[in-house]
Amino acid sequence: MQVSEQDAARESAAQRLAVFLEQRREQLAQRWADAPLFRTVFTVSRDEAVEACKAVVAALAAVAATGRLEDIAAPGFQAARDQLGRMAASRTRSGSSAAQIADEVAALRVSAADLLRGEFPDGSEADAQECALALALVMGTLRLVVMETTLSAGEELIERQRQQLLEVATPVIKLWDGVVAVPLIGTLDSARSQVVMENLLEAIVDQEADFAILDITGVPTVDSLVAQHLMKTVAAARLMGAECVVSGIRPAIAQTMVHLGIDLGTIITRSSLADALAYALSKQGVEVSSRAPALSGRP
Numbered sequence: 612m613q614v615s616e617q618d619a620a621r622e623s624a625a626q627r628l629a630v631f632l633e634q635r636r637e638q639l640a641q642r643w644a645d646a647p648l649f650r651t652v653f654t655v656s657r658d659e660a661v662e663a664c665k666a667v668v669a670a671l672a673a674v675a676a677t678g679r680l681e682d683i684a685a686p687g688f689q690a691a692r693d694q695l696g697r698m699a700a701s702r703t704r705s706g707s708s709a710a711q712i713a714d715e716v717a718a719l720r721v722s723a724a725d726l727l728r729g730e731f732p733d734g735s736e737a738d739a740q741e742c743a744l745a746l747a748l749v750m751g752t753l754r755l756v757v758m759e760t761t762l763s764a765g766e767e768l769i770e771r772q773r774q775q776l777l778e779v780a781t782p783v784i785k786l787w788d789g790v791v792a793v794p795l796i797g798t799l800d801s802a803r804s805q806v807v808m809e810n811l812l813e814a815i816v817d818q819e820a821d822f823a824i825l826d827i828t829g830v831p832t833v834d835s836l837v838a839q840h841l842m843k844t845v846a847a848a849r850l851m852g853a854e855c856v857v858s859g860i861r862p863a864i865a866q867t868m869v870h871l872g873i874d875l876g877t878i879i880t881r882s883s884l885a886d887a888l889a890y891a892l893s894k895q896g897v898e899v900s901s902r903a904p905a906l907s908g909r910p
Contacts, residue, residue, distance in 0.1 A: 622678050624741035628727075628749070629675035631742070632668050635726055640664035642722040648715035651705075652698045666694050671749055680748040688756050695753075696760040709761040716757045720750040781807045783814035789821040790891045792884065796829030804840035808847050815853045822891035823848045826884045828859030838873045845878050854879070854894070858887035 632639070643649055644660040653660035673687035674680065695716070702712050727746055731739040781803065784792050791814045793807055811823055825841060827833065833841075845855040858881040860868075868875070881887040889899045 620741055621745065624738070624745040625675050625678045625680055627738070627742050628745045629672045631727060631730055632672035632675060636665055636668045636672070639668050639723055639726060642726070643667070643719055646715065646719055646722070648698065648702075648712070648719065652701050663694055663698070667691050667753075670694070671753065674749055674752075675745065680745055681752050683752055683755050683759070685752075688753070691753060692756050692760055695757050696763075699757055699761040703761060709758055712761050713754050713758045716754045717750065720746065723750070781810055783810050785814075785818055785820075786824070786888055787892060787895075787897075789819065789895060790824070790888065791815065791818050791820045791822070792824035792826055792888075794826045794829065794884070797831070799827075799830055799837045799840055801836075801840070804844065807840075808844045811844065812847060812851055815848060815851045820853050822894065823853045823855045824884065824887045824891065825855060825857045826859045826887070827857065827864075828861070828884065830859070830864075833860075833864045833868060833873075835871055835873060838868065838871075838875065842875070842878065854891075856881055856887040856890060858882070858884045 640661045641664075643664040644653075644657055649660040649664060653663065667690075670687055670690035673690070674685050675687075677685060677687060679685040679687075699709075699712050703709075723746060724743060727742060728739065731742070781793060781795065784794065786792050791811070793811055795807065799807070807825075811825075814820065815823060825844060827841070830837065841857060845857070848855040856879045857875070860880055860882060879890070881890055892899050
């Protein structure tokens with residue numbers, strides 16, 4: 612068979628596959644609705660699973676009609692990508708891996724192939740093989756589409772979780788009327804410093820704070836980059852009308868900053884969070900005194 616004849620045969624098989632998928636959409640959807648991929652997502656109503664399967668079958672029929680069975684960017688795959696993408700995201704959140712979801716997509720071909728074999732009477736083995744090959748190609752491409760979508764959904768989930776962790780790790784606490792504080796723990800990188808700045812500025816506005824305390828007691832090391840982030844945050848707080856105090860500078864960190872030539876001369880610093888709070892309260896006219904020791908013994 613010449614190359615042109617092979618291409619013609621594949622094109623014909625793709626068209627026959629498109630017709631098959633369109634005509635047998637209901638039967639195929641009923642079979643797929645009981646497959647693990649759909650059954651584990653649509654747990655309330657089977658009718659919803661059937662409708663979702665119909666949408667996927669229709670998308671595959673559209674792809675087959677164009678003959679672009681191996682083109683992951685074929686327009687017909689968009690409907691399948693949208694439908695299966697939502698399902699893949701749901702499965703990913705429930706703990707399923709991308710490989711597991713891809714295997715479940717691949718398993719859909721078995722029931723489709725069984726139904727396809729019934730379309731060919733005896734004596735048409737060549738046509739049956741061409742259509743089976745076309746089905747294998749389009750299902751293989753669908754598997755790649757789902758894997759791509761699943762990985763993308765997983766990356767988006769990881770990014771959302773990372774952002775949530777950053778926000779949780781940088782809480783803004785109201786210590787007193789007009790005084791807020793951010794206790795920093797761990798490494799302060801560019802992404803986290805941006806979250807610190809945004810959260811602190813929002814708290815200054817919401818709480819109408821005049822003083823903001825950045826406590827770095829839990830920051831293991833302070834280098835020039837961390838110092839730069841701190842100074843930017845302090846400058847931003849000043850622009851919002853709040854005086855910023857950096858507390859928690861331990862002796863080891865102070866020595867490191869001196870060796871690195873880091874100048875925090877324009878920033879108010881205190882050795883502890885308590886000292887910083889006492890400073891802010893004194894500026895507000897609140898008198899802070901030590902607690903009197905309890906008397907022991909009988910009167």
